[in-house]
Amino acid sequence: MSNSKKIISIVTLSVVIGWIGYSFWSAYQPRPELLQGQIEAEQYNISSKVPGRIENIYVKKGDMIEKGQAVFSLYSPEIEAKLAQAKAGEAAASALAEEAEQGARTQQVAAAKDQWRKAKAASQLLEKTYARVNNLYKDGVVAEQKKDETYTQWQAAKYTESAAYQMYQMAKEGARTETKRAANEKVKMAMGSVAEVEAYVADTKIDSWYQGEVSQVLLNEGEIAPQGFPVVSVIDMNEAWALFHVREDKLKNYTKGEVLKVYLPALDRTEDFKITHVSVLGDYATWRATDNSQGFDLKTFEIEAHPVNPISDLRVGMSAIVTVESK
Template sequence: MKKYTFILLGMLALVSCRPKNNIDSLIQGKVERDELAVVGKIAGRISKIYVNEGDLVKEGDTLALLDIPEVEAKKAQAQGAVKSADAQYAMSVHGATANQLKQLNAKKTALKEQYEFAKKSLKRIEAMVVDSLVPQQQYDEVFAKYQGALAQYTAVEAEIADVKNGVRMEQQTMALGQKDRALGALQEVKTAEKERYVIAPQDMVLETITLKVGELALPGYTLFTGSLNNTTYFRFTIPESELSKYKKGEEIEVTVPYLKDKKVSCVIRNIKQIGAYANIATAYPDYNMQDALYEINVLPKQATEAAEILTKSTVTITKR
């Protein structure tokens, strides 16, 4: 029993002779990167997903394909409206066709014959009315037919003149406006059709894919999130009492424990006050509770040195 007691005392003595754990001389922080959310602009079901979480994607890469059947129906409607408006505008510019003009001339000939006959009949009956050979009622009936024939003949002459002179400018402008409106609707549908393809807006590493094939993606819903390349920075929490030891623009060395204590040369980019407890980066902060807390943002001098460090992993700096 005495033997084990001596061994235990010896181990305690060795421990007491060791230097104080260097964790007390370190400040822990976290690795951060700028994040980007990719959202959909129109509603549709996920038809295909071309990427996986953790993939490095380039700007312009297709991430997913949406199934939007409504777009095809609206596209067909818009194309039909464009054809109709185009035909109306062409008709307003070019006027009547040759066949239409032939029909109007034939109509004019027939109405002219009716007019000439009514005119002759009116002259004959006028003399008879003077001699009291026919009643006034009969004269009035012939005069009414004459007036009707004259009106129809005058109308067809005006119609032919309009056709020959072209459609009024106001009608052409109205037809052109309808055509532009139809083209705008078609362009809108084509733009919506492009939204079927979910495209990467920047080079990034995909962190999460929120939906699966077959699920409905609503407008504004986040479909993918990713971290941007070469945006790595480190953040540390310090109390106000230690704030004077750190200056913006100073160089500082950051250690990455999980990469066998890899050293990264950095520069203090910014120092700002922390407004929420959840933003504290240090796992076990040692500070007076009355002290205000500040966050130090540290930027690597060479972005490539921090490219392989995992987001949210722990890093350290030496206390000053």
């Protein structure tokens, strides 16, 4: 055999041996672990505080909406009727309060004054009558009984005059302070009822409290929307994060504030995510026991990591992969 063939054989044998050795070495090297999670985001449900029939829906699935943008409106004749009723109650309360403030009418004051003058004139007449009867009694012309009757009539007339005068004064002064205050408080109560119903009316025109993308439109125009039932769902991808479930024996490798390299298969790129939350409450998972002889199971803990930089085209439910090198 020539020297060149020997060299080729030796080289070939060395390569084969080296490949076999490398294969065995690689097979026994610890492989990196993959921590798989998914993308989550803030989701908001837009609903109304009052029930009603859907009149208009101004958005559709996939629309980007801003805070304050009109989303849907309700038709509710019952609320309109309640508003009319509340406004009528407010008007009635205001009229009663105005009456209490202004006091009795001019004609009522004049009538009370005339009643007082009438009672006064009757009292003066009976006073003179008693004086005459008393003189006749002293002269022995009339009996003592007649004198006593006339005196009693005079005193009764004086009390009638006093009562009529008090009624006249009450008519001039008007309602008591407590009555006026009570009337004014009733006006405030009626105004509060009107404001409450007006708030319900305003809530039939629903604007978004959030910005984001419409993910679901759960009711259509003409359908009945119960109180508090979500009509439109909005997802804000500006408030997105990656959610991972970490076994408790691996939890020590993840600390709040740490930056992870997260691979997003759907976007085929790796992005930086910062751990912002490590759950304080663990959940059971279907992991094997760490040691069958000890017989205890491991729990998992949720870890949330937010993107360090905004990521375009990010979607809820995308897989998020973290490669954990074995130590």
